[in-house]
Amino acid sequence: MGDYIIEVNNLAKKFDDLVAVDHINLQVAPGELFGFLGPNGAGKTTTINILCTLSKPTSGQAIVNGFDVVRQQSQVRQSIGLVFQDPSLDERLSGLQNLRFHAMVYNVPASIREKRIEEVLKIMELWDKRHHDVRTYSGGMKRRLELARGLLHYPKVLFLDEPTIGLDPQTRNRLWEYILELKQREGTTIFLTTHYMDEADKADRIAVMDYGKIVAMDTPERLKRKVGMDVITVKTDDNTKAAAEIETSYQTEVRRDNDELVFAVEHGEKFLPKFIKEFGTKILSVSLRRPSLDDVFLKLTGREIREEEVSDTFKAMVRQRGRHMRR
Amino acid sequence: MNNLRGIYTIWYRDILRFWHDRIRLVGAIFLPLLFLFVFGSGFGGMMGNVGSGVNFAQFIFPGIIGMTVLMSSFMAGVSVVWDREFGFLKEVLVAPINRASVAMGKTLGAATVAMIQGAIIMLFAPLIGVAFTASTAAAMLPLMFLLAITMGAFGVLLATRIRSMEAFQVVTQMLMFPMVFLSGVFVPLDKAPAWLSTLTKINPATYGITSIRQIALGETSGTTFGVSLFGKTLSLWNNAGILAAIGAVMILLAMWSFRNQE
Numbered sequence: 001m002g003d004y005i006i007e008v009n010n011l012a013k014k015f016d017d018l019v020a021v022d023h024i025n026l027q028v029a030p031g032e033l034f035g036f037l038g039p040n041g042a043g044k045t046t047t048i049n050i051l052c053t054l055s056k057p058t059s060g061q062a063i064v065n066g067f068d069v070v071r072q073q074s075q076v077r078q079s080i081g082l083v084f085q086d087p088s089l090d091e092r093l094s095g096l097q098n099l100r101f102h103a104m105v106y107n108v109p110a111s112i113r114e115k116r117i118e119e120v121l122k123i124m125e126l127w128d129k130r131h132h133d134v135r136t137y138s139g140g141m142k143r144r145l146e147l148a149r150g151l152l153h154y155p156k157v158l159f160l161d162e163p164t165i166g167l168d169p170q171t172r173n174r175l176w177e178y179i180l181e182l183k184q185r186e187g188t189t190i191f192l193t194t195h196y197m198d199e200a201d202k203a204d205r206i207a208v209m210d211y212g213k214i215v216a217m218d219t220p221e222r223l224k225r226k227v228g229m230d231v232i233t234v235k236t237d238d239n240t241k242a243a244a245e246i247e248t249s250y251q252t253e254v255r256r257d258n259d260e261l262v263f264a265v266e267h268g269e270k271f272l273p274k275f276i277k278e279f280g281t282k283i284l285s286v287s288l289r290r291p292s293l294d295d296v297f298l299k300l301t302g303r304e305i306r307e308e309e310v311s312d313t314f315k316a317m318v319r320q321r322g323r324h325m326r327r
Numbered sequence: 328m329n330n331l332r333g334i335y336t337i338w339y340r341d342i343l344r345f346w347h348d349r350i351r352l353v354g355a356i357f358l359p360l361l362f363l364f365v366f367g368s369g370f371g372g373m374m375g376n377v378g379s380g381v382n383f384a385q386f387i388f389p390g391i392i393g394m395t396v397l398m399s400s401f402m403a404g405v406s407v408v409w410d411r412e413f414g415f416l417k418e419v420l421v422a423p424i425n426r427a428s429v430a431m432g433k434t435l436g437a438a439t440v441a442m443i444q445g446a447i448i449m450l451f452a453p454l455i456g457v458a459f460t461a462s463t464a465a466a467m468l469p470l471m472f473l474l475a476i477t478m479g480a481f482g483v484l485l486a487t488r489i490r491s492m493e494a495f496q497v498v499t500q501m502l503m504f505p506m507v508f509l510s511g512v513f514v515p516l517d518k519a520p521a522w523l524s525t526l527t528k529i530n531p532a533t534y535g536i537t538s539i540r541q542i543a544l545g546e547t548s549g550t551t552f553g554v555s556l557f558g559k560t561l562s563l564w565n566n567a568g569i570l571a572a573i574g575a576v577m578i579l580l581a582m583w584s585f586r587n588q589e
């Protein structure tokens with residue numbers, strides 16, 4: 001066995017004729033914060049379900065904390081904690097009762113049980129609501145309770161399946177502080193799926209999944225560098241002339257977006273001063289954008305993640321890139 | 328140790344939920360009480376003695392107690408289906424507790440609630456003119472519990488295999504009413520025609536209802552209202568033994584099935 005806390009070899013899961021997880025390989029080192037990205041339906045949750053013993057793989061092997069997820073289920077369950085994507089609370093019980101149940105099944109020692117419960121409830125700001133039935137909680141409060149529960153026992157590996165959906169920004173920030181602290185202090189390995197690229201940026205390493213396959217796996221920095229090009233957006237008083245000038249001078253494709261021109265260059269920070277100095281048409285405004293994880297994601301998967309998070313300019317760029325890729 | 332903790336935790340949650348919704352008790356004991364008053368003290372008077380100096384109220388009373396326990400414990404499996412539908416089952420299934428313990432905890436939870444309901448019905452004895460000594464009542468409890476465990480495990484077994492709430496309800500109703508009617512709750516089985524008699528003998532509830540009644544009436548040899556199997560009249564101990572054997576099989580099946588579900 002290697003030095004990895006999660007090892008996945010040629011893992012596949014079929015639902016009838018749909019291959020939800022298509023022979024994937026991945027390794028996660030102890031203490032790593034591992035981001036697992038992919039468009040809706042890519043197979044992320046299915047993978048997590050296999051890793052946490054809820055579902056059996058069709059073929060292949062997965063090892064968590066040194067234990068096989070099919071043959072050593074109870075040891076795997078001992079090693080992990082989970083926050084599910086879908087609701088999994090007992091709505092008929094109070095928040096406190098939900099947490100006590102969890103503490104009991106996970107054998108959190110009675111001496112520290114109440115203290116831990118208080119701690120996580122306060123982090124998630126549910127302390128005042130602890131005696132209320134969960135069914136009376138708001139959507140975000142239910143989510144917070146799920147998170148509080150996931151943080152209650154200190155597992156070796158913590159799976160977080162889109163932990164921050166439906167959370168307000170304050171709670172998201174607080175949760176992230178706590179997640180990073182947990183990683184620091186307890187050395188917890190965190191396996192995270194998210195559709196928020198700012199969260200994915202916090203990961204040590206990222207895997208991008210699409211149609212059941214892993215299409216890239218690296219650090220966020222290196223992934224961004226691989227996408228390469230910086231994007232320049234410029235507004236001039238004569239866009240037609242400017243577009244022609246850019247195309248001839250810099251041999252790059254220019255796209256019009258409303259009253260702006262968009263084009264891609266390498267090393268944008270060096271390009272920009274030169275460009276402003278030399279350019280023949282009057283520039284009204286100019287901006288530079290380095291590649292982000294969004295770009296990485298979109299380039300790799302060719303699909304959009306979240307409409308509302310992606311500006312129009314950017315969507316157009318994607319379409320363009322998508323075409324490039326397909327050619 | 329670990330397994331005990333698992334059983335206890337699962338059981339505890341079910342009890343907590345029961346206590347939380349204790350108002351539902353009223354609904355659960357309404358039907359048995361209705362039967363008791365209508366058949367026991369109402370029409371019962373018209374029927375005179377059912378046999379051996381036992382009047383109809385005395386006859387039907389232990390049957391209704393058994394029926395209450397049976398229905399309640401059997402239906403309790405719905406909570407597994409419910410938990411699956413609302414996602415809570417995932418929390419249970421990934422927890423580091425043995426799944427067999429979960430099945431056991433669920434069965435015990437179902438049985439406990441059923442016992443509480445059965446015990447409440449017992450308290451109505453004086454009202455319909457059936458007299459029990461405290462020791463008779465106490466002696467009935469273990470048999471009620473055995474029946475509750477058997478039916479509770481049966482319900483859990485079905486719930487691990489039936490995914491939808493509607494389907495579970497349909498299946499349990501279709502099984503439950505025949506089990507109740509063919510177990511001798513309302514009529515003595517010893518006078519049943521042969522074909523019906525066969526059905527009553529393959530009905531697990533028969534042995535529960537019969538043994539509870541045998542204790543209640545202090546008639547433990549089986550000569551009145553008893554069941555005979557392969558030409559042998561079953562005594563109280565025979566009935567209890569058969570019930571225990573069926574119960575053990577049901578629990579093992581429930582545990583196995585719980586362990587092997589996705």
Ligand SMILES: Nc1ncnc2c1ncn2[C@@H]1O[C@H](COP(=O)(O)OP(=O)(O)OP(=O)(O)O)[C@@H](O)[C@H]1O
Nearest residue numbers: 015018020038039040041042043044045046047085
């Ligand atoms: N129990 C199931 N039966 C049949 N198909 C399933 C089942 N569970 C998932 N799938 C299918 O498998 C594919 C992967 O689903 P999965 O839930 O893993 O996606 P995901 O990457 O988690 O997506 P999202 O970002 O929307 O959460 C989807 O096409 C889905 O419809």
Ligand SMILES: [Mg+2]
Nearest residue numbers: 044045046085
């Ligand atoms: Mg998912």
